[in-house]
Amino acid sequence: MKxxxxxxxxxxxxxxxxxxxxxxIYVWVRAALSLRETVxxxxxxxxxxxxxxxxxxxxxxxxxxxxxRVPVAGEALATPFSGMSETGxxxxxxxxxxxxxxxxxxxxxxxxxxSLPLLxxxxxxxxxxxxxxxxxxxxxxxxxxxxxxxxRLLALRALSSVAPSKLVGVHGDPAGAxxxxxxxxxxxxxxxxxxxxxLRGF
Numbered sequence: 001m002k003x004x005x006x007x008x009x010x011x012x013x014x015x016x017x018x019x020x021x022x023x024x025i026y027v028w029v030r031a032a033l034s035l036r037e038t039v040x041x042x043x044x045x046x047x048x049x050x051x052x053x054x055x056x057x058x059x060x061x062x063x064x065x066x067x068x069r070v071p072v073a074g075e076a077l078a079t080p081f082s083g084m085s086e087t088g089x090x091x092x093x094x095x096x097x098x099x100x101x102x103x104x105x106x107x108x109x110x111x112x113x114x115s116l117p118l119l120x121x122x123x124x125x126x127x128x129x130x131x132x133x134x135x136x137x138x139x140x141x142x143x144x145x146x147x148x149x150x151x152r153l154l155a156l157r158a159l160s161s162v163a164p165s166k167l168v169g170v171h172g173d174p175a176g177a178x179x180x181x182x183x184x185x186x187x188x189x190x191x192x193x194x195x196x197x198x199l200r201g202f
Contacts, residue, residue: 001133001137002133002136002137002140003133005136005197005198005199006198006199006200007195007198007199007200010198011198014129014132014198017125017129018129021121021125021126024117024121025117025118025121028113028114028117028118029114031113031114032110032111032113032114033110035109035110035113036106036107036109036110039102039105039106039109039110040102040106042102042105043099043102043103043106045098046095046096046098046099046101046102047095047099048095049091049092049094049095049098050091050092050095050096050098050099051095052091052095053089053090053091053092053093053094053095054092132197135197136197136198136199139154139193139194139197139199140199142154148183150190151183151186151187151190152178152181152186152190154189154190154193154194155178155185155186155187155189155190155193156178157193158174158189158190158192158193158196159174159175159178159189161193161196162189162192162193162196166192167189167192170185170188170189170192171185171188171189174189177189
């Protein structure tokens with residue numbers, strides 16, 4: 001499979017564009033991963049809040065159990081501690097909700113950060129490279145054809161892909177010359193198509 005042009009300048013431009021595309025992808029993926037790490041550092045306050053709530057709730061529950069052991073007034077003494085235990089559970093729930101929000105942000109923000117630049121690459125550089133590779137390899141497969149048939153096919157492709165100003169530079173009526181099988185004009189049109197793709201003649 002041919003990935004790069006045969007003419008040095010065109011091949012250099014293609015290699016440079018590929019390198020830039022890969023650097024672009026790497027930079028934005030790294031940025032997304034760094035953003036994820038930064039967002040995950042926000043998980044620490046939620047973790048502390050959750051841990052504090054659990055510890056507070058456990059201590060108050062133990063205190064309530066100890067208070068219930070006091071004769072006669074045990075249940076009355078345990079009631080405030082039970083209420084404070086519920087406060088600890090609320091803290092735990094708040095910490096848990098905070099951590100879930102951080103985890104959600106740590107997933108969505110990096111995805112958004114990386115996906116938009118990657119979609120830009122997928123919509124611009126990638127189609128152009130795939131199209132060139134397809135056309136170049138299809139052109140190279142024309143080697144199996146007879147020279148005249150090969151030239152006519154390349155000339156026909158030139159009529160639909162090369163800029164009109166360049167076509168007119170070859171012949172005043174390039175389409176008419178192709179229909180009339182003007183070999184000189186057909187050959188020149190075929191060369192135009194090869195130059196457009198950065199390929200050498202067969």
